[in-house]
Amino acid sequence: MIKNHYQILGINRNADNKEIKQAYKKLAVKFHPDKNNGDKYFEERFKEIQESYEVLINSQKKSDYDRIYDSFFSNKQKENYSQSQSTYKNTDTSYSNQRQTERKQEQKKKEEAEKSRVSNIKKNTELAFEDKAWIFIANFTVVGSIVGLFMFVKYRAEGYNKKSSQVCGISVLGVFVGLILAVIFALGNK
Numbered sequence: 001m002i003k004n005h006y007q008i009l010g011i012n013r014n015a016d017n018k019e020i021k022q023a024y025k026k027l028a029v030k031f032h033p034d035k036n037n038g039d040k041y042f043e044e045r046f047k048e049i050q051e052s053y054e055v056l057i058n059s060q061k062k063s064d065y066d067r068i069y070d071s072f073f074s075n076k077q078k079e080n081y082s083q084s085q086s087t088y089k090n091t092d093t094s095y096s097n098q099r100q101t102e103r104k105q106e107q108k109k110k111e112e113a114e115k116s117r118v119s120n121i122k123k124n125t126e127l128a129f130e131d132k133a134w135i136f137i138a139n140f141t142v143v144g145s146i147v148g149l150f151m152f153v154k155y156r157a158e159g160y161n162k163k164s165s166q167v168c169g170i171s172v173l174g175v176f177v178g179l180i181l182a183v184i185f186a187l188g189n190k
Helices: 005-009 017-031 040-057 059-090 093-124 129-138 142-158 161-189
Strands: none
Touching (some): 005 040, 005 059, 017 040
């Protein structure tokens, strides 16, 4: 079976190289394994995205792929049309509608399960040690505190509950340590 590289990148068949690059960059950032704790689903999806990009950005590979794509999908449409005609003749419409409804329900369950899985990954994603260190150090300044607050709001809005809680805790700790140091320096100058 042929992969639909256009569908994988979410672009039209007549997309130019600029649109292909934009779609690739957007998806590569979203599905990069390093941004998703090495999750196998994201790793596999990232590989598919890379493969599609490599085929469609290269004019020779794209031309070869388009010939195969046209042949496969025009034959597939003919097969689907023939099958639908024979199904229509041999079975009643209610059975067909029931199967279609079952497929839609099954697809909806899969989508909900995937959303739940991604949501759980986001909720439990932790900050990297380097990020924690920079947030802690930056909170000795007013600008750093504002950045910490911005990061907290951003992570909370995106559903990264654990990350936002860590940013908040580190920011409060950084501000507290900064205040203690300020008091120590003030008392030391007297």
